[in-house]
Structure formats: C-alpha cells, structure tokens
Amino acid sequence: MKRLVTLLLVVAVLASLVAACAAPTPEVIEKEVIVEKEVPVTVEVEKEVIVEKKVVETVEVEKIVKVEVPMGSSADRAVEAAKKYAGITLNYVREAGLQAQDPLHMGPIFEELTGIKINVVEMSYLDMYSNQLQDHLTGGGAYDALDVSPLWMIDFVSVGVLEPLDDYIDKYMNKADLEDYLPVYSSEGVMKIGGVTYGLFDDGDVFVLYYRKDLFEDPDNQAGFKAKYGYDLVPPETRQQMYDAAEFFTDKYAPDLHGLAIQRLEGQAYSWFIGPFSAYGGQFLDPDTMKAQINSDIGVRTLTEMVQQNTVMPPGVEKWGFMEILSAWMEGKVAMIITWPPIGRWGSGYGDTAKQLAWVPASNVKGKVGYMLQPGGRPCLAGGFNMGVSADSKYKEAAYLFIQWMTSPTISLQRVMLPFSLRDPYRLSHFESPLYNTAWPEAPEYLDKLQEAMTGQWELGVPGAREYMEAIDNACTSAYAGTDPKAALDKAAARWDAITERLGVESQKAAYQQWLKNPWNRPGPTVEYP
Amino acid sequence: METTREVKEPEARRGLLRRKRLTPWLFVTPCLIVILLVTIFPTFYSLGLSLFKWEVTLKDKPFIGLGNYIALFKDDRFLHSILITGIVVVVGVSVELILGFSLAQMLIEKMKGKRVIVALLLLPVMVMPVVVGYTWRLLWDAQYGPINQIIGWIIGRPFQYTWLAKPWSAMLAILVTEIWQWTPFMFLVILSGLAVLDPEVFEAAEIDGASGWSKLRYLTIPLLRPILIVAVLIRGLDALKFFDIIFTLSGGGPGNSTETLSFYIYQVGYQFFRLAYGAAGSFVLLIFLIVLLTYLLKLFRSALEM
Numbered sequence: 001m002k003r004l005v006t007l008l009l010v011v012a013v014l015a016s017l018v019a020a021c022a023a024p025t026p027e028v029i030e031k032e033v034i035v036e037k038e039v040p041v042t043v044e045v046e047k048e049v050i051v052e053k054k055v056v057e058t059v060e061v062e063k064i065v066k067v068e069v070p071m072g073s074s075a076d077r078a079v080e081a082a083k084k085y086a087g088i089t090l091n092y093v094r095e096a097g098l099q100a101q102d103p104l105h106m107g108p109i110f111e112e113l114t115g116i117k118i119n120v121v122e123m124s125y126l127d128m129y130s131n132q133l134q135d136h137l138t139g140g141g142a143y144d145a146l147d148v149s150p151l152w153m154i155d156f157v158s159v160g161v162l163e164p165l166d167d168y169i170d171k172y173m174n175k176a177d178l179e180d181y182l183p184v185y186s187s188e189g190v191m192k193i194g195g196v197t198y199g200l201f202d203d204g205d206v207f208v209l210y211y212r213k214d215l216f217e218d219p220d221n222q223a224g225f226k227a228k229y230g231y232d233l234v235p236p237e238t239r240q241q242m243y244d245a246a247e248f249f250t251d252k253y254a255p256d257l258h259g260l261a262i263q264r265l266e267g268q269a270y271s272w273f274i275g276p277f278s279a280y281g282g283q284f285l286d287p288d289t290m291k292a293q294i295n296s297d298i299g300v301r302t303l304t305e306m307v308q309q310n311t312v313m314p315p316g317v318e319k320w321g322f323m324e325i326l327s328a329w330m331e332g333k334v335a336m337i338i339t340w341p342p343i344g345r346w347g348s349g350y351g352d353t354a355k356q357l358a359w360v361p362a363s364n365v366k367g368k369v370g371y372m373l374q375p376g377g378r379p380c381l382a383g384g385f386n387m388g389v390s391a392d393s394k395y396k397e398a399a400y401l402f403i404q405w406m407t408s409p410t411i412s413l414q415r416v417m418l419p420f421s422l423r424d425p426y427r428l429s430h431f432e433s434p435l436y437n438t439a440w441p442e443a444p445e446y447l448d449k450l451q452e453a454m455t456g457q458w459e460l461g462v463p464g465a466r467e468y469m470e471a472i473d474n475a476c477t478s479a480y481a482g483t484d485p486k487a488a489l490d491k492a493a494a495r496w497d498a499i500t501e502r503l504g505v506e507s508q509k510a511a512y513q514q515w516l517k518n519p520w521n522r523p524g525p526t527v528e529y530p
Numbered sequence: 531m532e533t534t535r536e537v538k539e540p541e542a543r544r545g546l547l548r549r550k551r552l553t554p555w556l557f558v559t560p561c562l563i564v565i566l567l568v569t570i571f572p573t574f575y576s577l578g579l580s581l582f583k584w585e586v587t588l589k590d591k592p593f594i595g596l597g598n599y600i601a602l603f604k605d606d607r608f609l610h611s612i613l614i615t616g617i618v619v620v621v622g623v624s625v626e627l628i629l630g631f632s633l634a635q636m637l638i639e640k641m642k643g644k645r646v647i648v649a650l651l652l653l654p655v656m657v658m659p660v661v662v663g664y665t666w667r668l669l670w671d672a673q674y675g676p677i678n679q680i681i682g683w684i685i686g687r688p689f690q691y692t693w694l695a696k697p698w699s700a701m702l703a704i705l706v707t708e709i710w711q712w713t714p715f716m717f718l719v720i721l722s723g724l725a726v727l728d729p730e731v732f733e734a735a736e737i738d739g740a741s742g743w744s745k746l747r748y749l750t751i752p753l754l755r756p757i758l759i760v761a762v763l764i765r766g767l768d769a770l771k772f773f774d775i776i777f778t779l780s781g782g783g784p785g786n787s788t789e790t791l792s793f794y795i796y797q798v799g800y801q802f803f804r805l806a807y808g809a810a811g812s813f814v815l816l817i818f819l820i821v822l823l824t825y826l827l828k829l830f831r832s833a834l835e836m
Contacts, residue, residue: 130800133586158587255688266783316672318695318784463587467802478785481696488785503585 074174075408078401079113081172085398086115092145092402093132096122101356102421103406106414110405116398126267129155129466132390136161141392144399148199148386150190151459151466154511156388158463162198163389168400169197180409180427183529184381184454189461189518191386199386200407204416204426206453207275207379209242209372210329210344211235211336212365215249224252235372239276239305242336242375246312249335258314261334264480265321268382270472271459272338275380277302278457278523284468285496287516290509292496294472295489303476303485310480318480332364338374340382341424341450348440351419369442371449377525381456385423425450455527458520462511464503471495576809584806591806598810607786608811611794615818617701618790619769622708623762629709630716630761635746637717638724648721655714663778666707670694670779697787700780704788707775712768716761723757724750755833763826770819791815 092107094100100122107118121143123131129152135142136159148156156162169178178186185191185201192198215221216233225233225248236242246259253259262272282298285291293299310317314328326343328334337343349366351357373379387403389396405411409429416425417436425431431447460468475492479485500508515521519529583594602608633651637644654662669675672692682689693699727750735745751758773792776782782789782797789797795815799808 126801130803133803137586155587266781314673315690316692316695318692319672464585464802470797470801474783474785477783478787481784481787483785503587 072174073408073410074172074177075405075411077172077174078405078408079110082110082114082116082398082401082405085395085401088395088398089117089119090144090395090399090402091119091121091142092399093121093123093128093143093147095125095128095147098356098420099422102415102418102423105418106406106411110402114401116402118402132156132161133159136390136392139392141390141394143390144393144395145403146388146390147202148388150381150384150386150461151469153189153193153198153386154461154463154465154515157193157196157198160391163391163393163396163400165197165200165389165400168389168397168404172401173404177409180429182426182428182431182451182453184456184520185384185426187518187520189458189515189521190384194514199388200403201384201426202387202407202412202423203383203385204424204430204450204453205340205383205385206381206424206450206456207271207338207374208341208344208449209236209336209338209374210347211370211372212332212334212368213370214368215335216245216370221248221252224248235370236336236375237372239376243305243309243312246309246336250312253335257333257335258328259312259334260309260336261313261317261320261325261328262309262338263321263325264310264313264318264476266473266477267321268473269476269480270469271380271382272306273302273472273476274382274459275374275378275457276305276376279376279378279525281523281525283523284460285500285512287509287513290500290505290512292493292500294475294496295486295493299489300486303479303489306476307479307485318477327361329365330361330363332368340422341446342422344369344371344446345419345440348442348446350440350443354419356420367441371442371446373449373452373455378455378457378527379453381453381458381520384426454529456520458518461515461521462508464499464508467499468496471499576812579806580809580813582806584804586803586805598807599814601807602810602814607789608791608794610786611789611791614701614788615770615772615791618705618708618772619766622705622712623765623769625705625709626713626716626765627758627762629713630718631720631758633713633717634720634724635750637721651717652714654711655718657711659711659774660778662707662711663775666703666710666775667694667779670703694780695784697784700784700788704775704779707779708769708772711775712765716765719757719761719764720754723754727753756830759826759830759833763823763830766822766826767819770815770822791818 092103094103100120103118103120107120111117128147129149132143132146132148133156134140146156146162148162153162169175181191181201182204185204188195190199191201216235222233225245228248229244233245233248234241236245242260249257249259263269264272277294277299280298280302282296282302283293286293314320314333317324320328322339325334325337325339326346329337329339329343329347345351346357346360347363347365347369349363352360352363387407389399389403393399406415409427412423412427413430413433413435415421416423416430417433417439425436425447430436431451436447437444459465462468471492475485475488478488478491519527580598581593581595582591583597584591637648637651657665669677670693672678672690672695675693677693678689678691681691691699693703731749731753732745735749740748771792772790773796776788776790776793777796780788782793786794791811792815795808795811798804798811
C-alpha cells in the first residue's frame, strides 16, 4: 500500500510537471461595462461641404450633419467582412482609465453593426508592455487586438507578438486611407518595421506648449517684461524665451501662479529631454561605434536647462505627473505648460459636460489658451499608439477588421472628437475636418499646432528601447535631486553602452541605422522629409 | 472454523491500519500538489533559467553558467539596491522593535480604554501596503501635504519641501512610512509576550529592591528574548522583500537612489524582460533570506535553552 501511495504521488508530480510545461490557461479579465448607446456624433454646422477623395466621402449638411459612409470606405468594408464572425468576442488591450473610455464607447457600436463583442482589457501603461509580451511568450492567446506604443514596436516585432497586416490591408482597406495619415505617423519604425506593416497608427501624441494668452497680452506684463529683459513678451519660440517668460511670471505672481509647469515624475521624464536634445543636434548613439552620445555637450546643456526650469515651476514639481499638470492648468495656476494634446482641448472647455470627465477640474482658462510649438523647434512625439493584431489570436482577421474600422477616417474622426477621448488627431482628414475645426473657437489654431508634429522627434526605437529610455529618466530625476547633470548623464551613457554591449553591438547598429532612415529620427532643428 | 476467524480478524485490523495511514495522505496530497506547482517547480525552473542568457529581443539564449550571478555583483545598481535593502532592514526593523517594545511596556498595565487604544494602534498594519504608500505620498506632498503644513505652523512660515525628490529625504520618508505601518505588528507580538510573563518574578525582584531599569535589563528582556527574536525574524524577512511602499512612494527614485533588491528585480524582470538576470537576482535575495533565517533561528534556539 505504501508503494502504491508513493507511485500515485510520483505520477501526480510528473503530471503536474507536464501540466506546468503546457501553456497555462490565460486569465481573461472580463469586465462588465454598462455603456450608454449613443447614435454617431452629429454636429450642427452652417455650411455644406463635399469632401472627395479617390473614394467619395459625402457630407450632407442641413441643420444636422449626417456623415454618410458609402460602400468602398474602409469602415464599411470592415463591417461587411466582419459580419461572418458574429457571435465571437474579441479581447482588446487598452490603457486603463480614460484611455479605455473610447473603445468602451465604440465597442457596442461595432457589436451592433457586426455581432462581434469587444471586451476591453484595461491595464496600466507599463503593464501593457509586459503583459502583452508575456502573453505571447507563454503562448496564452489571451488578447486579440493590441495597443502598442511605437517605443515597443521593434521589441514586439522581433519577438513575434504582432501579426503582419499587409495581406489584410490589401484585401480590405481602401488604399486611399493610407495616404490620409500624417506622413510622420505612417513612417518606417512607427506603423512599419522593415517595410512590413504591423500596426495601424491611432494616436497623434505630440507635445505642445499651451500658454495663457491673457497673461502674455496684459499690457502691465508686457511693459514689465520689456523693462526687465529688453525684448517683447511674446509666446516663446526659443527655450531661453520660455525660461525668461516663466521666470517673469513666477517672480510676479507666485505663489498664486507660476510661470511654467512640466511633468517631471519618474517614469516618463525622459520625454521632455528627447525633443530639445534632438533640436540642438544631439545624436543618441554614434552610428558607427554605437557609443552613447547622450552625455555630449548638447545632452548636458539640455539637462541643465531642464534643471534650471524647475526653479520657476511650482514647488514639488519633481513629483508632478499628468494629473498635477492638468489640475494646475485648469485652475489657472500656471502660465505655460508643455504636455499632450488632451489638456489643450479640456482647457478650452471642450467636453466639460461629458460625464467621463466629471473628475477633471472645471476650466478657469477657457478662452485664454494659446498654442505654440514646443520651444526649441522639435516637439517630442511622446507616446502614441498603434492598434495591432496579436499573432496568437484565434480570430486574427476579425481583430484586424475591428482595428481597421476603429482607425478608418470616418470612425477615427468620431473617436478623436469624443470629448473624453485621449486619442489625438493623426489623419489629414482629422485636421481638415470642418466638424473638428468648429468644435470650439480656438480649434483651428489647436489643430494647426498639432500638425506641426511634422517637425517632431520620435523616441528611440531600437531593441531594448525601454531600458535606454529608463536610463535617461534616471539621469533626469537624479539631476533634479541635485546630481550634476554631466555626472548623471555620464552614468546614463555608461548604462547605454552596457545595454548595447549586452544586446550585441552589430545587431543594435543595424537596428539604429535602420531607425535613422526615418527623417523624423534624425537630429537637428528641422526635419527634411520627402 | 476457529482458525479462519482468527485469520480474518488480524487481516481486518491490518486493513483498518492501512486506511488510517492512507487517510492523512489523501488530505495532504492536494496541498502538496499546489505547493509543488506554485513554489517548488517555479523555484527550480527559475534556478535553471538563471544559468542562461535570456533577453526577450535576442533569438539565442545560450547557457552561461554563473555569468548572470557574476554580472550582478559587478552591477552598481544591484549593489546599491542591496545597500538600500540593508538600511530598510536594519534601521527600519530596529526602530520598529524599540517603538513596539516601548508601546507594549506602556500598555501592559491595566488601564481604562486599553482595548480601544490597542485596536487603534493596530489599524496601520491592517491597511494594504499599496494603500499606505499612496496615502503617505499625499501626506508628503510638497504643496498640499499635511506634514509640510504642520512644519510650517511650527516654524511660523510656509514650508514646501519636496521630500520625495531628494535621495536622503526620500529614504527618510520611506522609513517613516514603513515604520508607521509595521511598528504595531512588533507592538502586538511583544505585548502578547509580556502578557504571559510570570508576574511573581517581577514581584520578587521588586521586593529585592530592583529598579525599573534593572527589571527591564535583567528580567524582561532576557525572558522575552525568544519572542523578540521571532518578531525580528518575521519582520526582517518581510523587510528584505520590501517592494510595495517603494513602488508607490518613490518609484525607486530619484534616479535609483531608493531602489531595493525586490524593486530592482521587478524592474529587470518585468519591465526589461531580462528574465534570467532577474531570476539570478531572486536567488541572491533568497540566499540573503536563508542566511538571516538561519542566524535568527540559531539565536532563537539558544534563547530557548537559556
């Protein structure tokens, strides 16, 4: 009997070992969401506009604007083709919180059209990288449609997380819609890796300087600034002008108002280093030796300026994230901020009646917001997302059709116009849309500035990019804490060299040189693109 | 006939004995399987993994033996994280012990409202560490945090220091938060220990003219020694794995100045997906845990013998 029991135990152990080697059953987090069904966005406009492309898109305007989607549009094709998958559920990964509101809103609409249920799987931004990777590495197949930052694209593609999309595009997409992307967002290294399309771009994240027009136009301020600095107080175009204006406002109005506020919290502090560093001509890596160049004189200058800027920002700014910036701006406690597009919309009062934005402070700066390019010339294209298809999905085609529908010109316009959406315009049709241009009084100026993403700088997109960026992030926060910027960057550069060495100098060199082929990845104050 | 019945009776007894021996195994086996799946198998798998070079973006994953372990001890960031962990364990646990002991001494006597006071004192330990971290982050806030507000009242002018932005003050904030949360645990364990001490020993010492300090030094502490060691053991092992409050309060920053061993392993393993390197780091942490456990168990045994 003892032998029998021992044998049973051994069998149990072996069985458990075998079971452990098999793919674990993924845990699919299903979230029941009660969504109020709404009809597609209709907005009153005063004039009739007919927009024609290779596929005719007609906008009929009476009292109520009706957007007709004729056969042949990518959205319509996606819906028709997706109907054969009626009854299935697609799991779509999205950043938790406000980012998830847009697919939670659009999902039921897609379900009504196709019969496919969209289950939005929410997770934190950092977890999106690790969870999507982990799911693939464990053969989980828990997700069907993915959200992928351009920063992660090369890692995901090299590991095989993403399904190539070109065949689906050829089969289903109206090719004109590919021309509708702002070229920076469809460039190599963003939607495509090595010429193969792996994602459909979906979020025009670009840093913009928002400034208080009322403060800049105030005659007292203008006179005082001119007296102190010897030149006119104007919305800043250079970093020195920005610092001078910030210093002036802080000296005059603190503690009620400070001149400048920029997110300094660890985790994404590097994003505010990238744009100015590149604009000054800074090179991330020497393309021949692959030695880190972030600790060059340009790097030290950039970081030194960032540390100096902290002195004219509110106390505690070293630990300020997106929410703190939003709160201070909306309450009218800051004269200038550099941040993502949504705050620009909300500050103007757009969406202040949306219940999803009930937590956003009411705007005290409505009608007072001006928009400028990030001073120094090159705004960082900080973040952004592609929608992709998991290579492990059981419903790859259905997942593709969903993302094609979501990113199609007509549907994506509705989405970027949702007041609570964190998705920002990225198609030419978004920027030219009469609906968007009349969404609030300053909308045309706002959209103009977002289009200046065409001068933007992408974050480094080579294997191990997250580690490289984290090293810069650590250098930034160390410098804010008092470490000499040169010493902080030297430490970061040493880490960069160690990362390059570890991942293989030659392979990293090939990846970096490929990345540099994208005009938006080359250093310098301007971008030369075809 | 008699022989058959005699043979049948011993067989029946043997069957009953076999069932009695088998029954405990039937109860224990499911638990054993879970432990094997969740603990033993992953541990050995990680050990094996730590001997390879495993980078998510590299196709080759060659065997490198102790290469990861050697690289760890050449890694300044890893060595710094050991230092920070050491500070949390030594300083944090020591202060918790002293404060917990003092509180227990104060509350061992009968007093009005003692139950309420003890219950209130235990509240911090019942709160999830993540919640503690986020709450204290608000308390330490430079502009709106009550800590700066109170300091401002004391010094008579606005005080807006960013505690979490400098390495030394971030470390102080972390230690204060950690001590706030876990001192009640020490207090509870020591109070329980004090409650079971024989009062006659102390009465006899009083009759002999022993002072309060003498009683504490020569009676209370020696008698409590096994309890104290257990308390330090439990807290020490927990502090070695310190993660939640670092993650929520400082994020390991500024720079890497407040990264503990657990936090660094998390960064390496889950953010950079260097699974083998992270696994090696985990085993180094495991070794530290075993060393601490062994040392304290030895002390415990010698305390019991005394």
